[in-house]
Structures are given as C-alpha cells and as structure tokens.
Amino acid sequence: MTATTAEPTTGSHDTSQIPAPEGSVTITVKILRFNPELDTDPHWESYDVPALPTDRVLNLLTNIKSYVDGTLSFRRSCAHGICGSDAMQINGINRLACKVLVKDLLAKKGKPTTVSVAPIKGLTTMKDLYVDMEPFFEAYRAVKPYLIAYGNEPTRERIQSAADRERFDDTTKCILCAACTSSCPVYWSDGSYFGPAAIVNAHRFIFDSRDEGSEERLDILNDAEGVWRCRTTFNCTDACPRGIQVTKAIQEVKRALMFKRV
Ligand code: SF4
Ligand code: FES
DSSP: OOOOOOSOOEEEOOOTTSOOOTTOEEEEEEEEEOOTTTOSSOEEEEEEEEEOTTOBHHHHHHHHHHHTOTTOOOOOSSSSSSSOOOEEEETTEEEETTTOBGGGTOOSTTSOEEEEEEOOSSSOEEETTEEOOHHHHHHHHHTOOSOOOOSSOOSSOOOOOHHHHHTTTGGGGOOOOOTTGGGOHHHHHOTTSOOHHHHHHHHHHHTOTTOSOHHHHHHHHTSTTSGGGOOOOOHHHHHOTTOOOHHHHHHHHHHHHHHTOO
C-alpha cells in the first residue's frame, strides 16, 4: 500500500495523559495511519499534543506512542540527525522528524498550529509511518558502494591528496535516509529508477582516486534505469537533510559518462 496525502478523514484521540510542561503549546498532529491488518486504505488521525517550542516532531510522535497509542509505528534511533531512520513527510515536505523543531512550525500568534505527518512516497507503506526500504537499499547495493581495488594489498594506508579527497567530500555525508529518492517524481512514477541516493553513493567512490571500480559503476549507471532518467528537478537537493548537492553529484556522474573521464 503506497500511502497518499489525499484529503484527510480525521479521527481524534484523548491526549490528556501526555504531560504538559510549563510553557508548552498545543499542536494538532495529523498522522496518516495505516494498519495492513485492519485498513484497506490509509486515513488521517488527529492528536492534540502539548509541546515546547524546542521539541522536535520526533518528540511529539514519541509522546503519542508512549501515552496515547502504542501501536503507532515509525522508525527512529539516534534522534540527532545521524542514523537516517526517521525520514517522513512533515507538512508535505520530506524531513527527518528528529531535526524539525516545533518553533519552526508554529502558526502566527493566536492561531492553532497543525502539523501533518505522512510516510515518504515511492516506497510501500508497511504500517503508519514506516515504509519498506528494501527497494531503496537494493538500488544502493547495486552501485557497489565500497572501495574496489585490484592487485596486491598495500603495506600501508592508501595515500590521497587533500584536493583528491575534496572531489567526493560532499557525497560522503549521506546517511541513507531516502529523503532524496522518495522526493523524486521519476522514482514515484517508476520504482525501477536507481534514484538519487544510489547515485550519490556511487559518486562517493567513482571520484575517489584510490578506487578502481569507477568503470563498473559507470556502466551500471549508464543503464536505462540509471542516471539518464534524472530530470534535474532539484527535489532531491531540497530534501537532503545533510545539505548534499545531490543534483550536482548526479550531473557530475552524467559528465563522467559523457566524457569518459573521472
Ligand atoms: S543524499 Fe541526502 S537525502 Fe539522499 S539518502 Fe543521502 S542523506 Fe538522505
Ligand atoms: S532518529 Fe536518527 S536521523 Fe532522526
């Protein structure tokens, strides 16, 4: 079931058990819920949650899960923007729930604040906010995201200049959250496209002077489902929580293929 963000049918809940610290405001959190054992389609549920301006959306979800409905399902681990597990659509935009502060979502003074939370698109929703990441990781694995070196093992570390390291510095920052891939209209329309994240992770090794697998990876990305499917919409760059220049990386891979030069 691929969840959509169609007009909500909203059910509300008693949230009086959630502690309301001094200075908290009430945020209405609308979550696109889906339980494959009970539902045929996703539907919106609404929760009025007390929150401090310094809370993150992840805190709101955790409070709903802890005090209102333990069946609410979402992935999270580090809560600090590092593990990449809590990408979701927050007010229609792909974000990490642990990085979005309540104070940045507040409506104008005196107006109620509503925040919508839905699963990322293009991947099958397994339950509520968590999606099947396997197609995403399959594309990632397909581009051989590891150092390939042939011949004898060196007896010391593989030396690299600062300038050579700089060529792929940006793409080392990827945390595999899928915010980019699941914001890509080409990926939504045809899940067989490798998607931006796989290309970013190929870029990280293609432009590494110590790697000897660039040609293999470029051959893989020259495929019908490879880089040429990119329509340069920049959604991926806008969505990336690590600030990676995703579209630029894709363009560099395209150029490497066109000019046979890395
Ligand atoms: S490139 Fe950015 S948005 Fe895409 S998977 Fe990596 S960290 Fe997430
Ligand atoms: S919980 Fe780890 S990135 Fe958000």
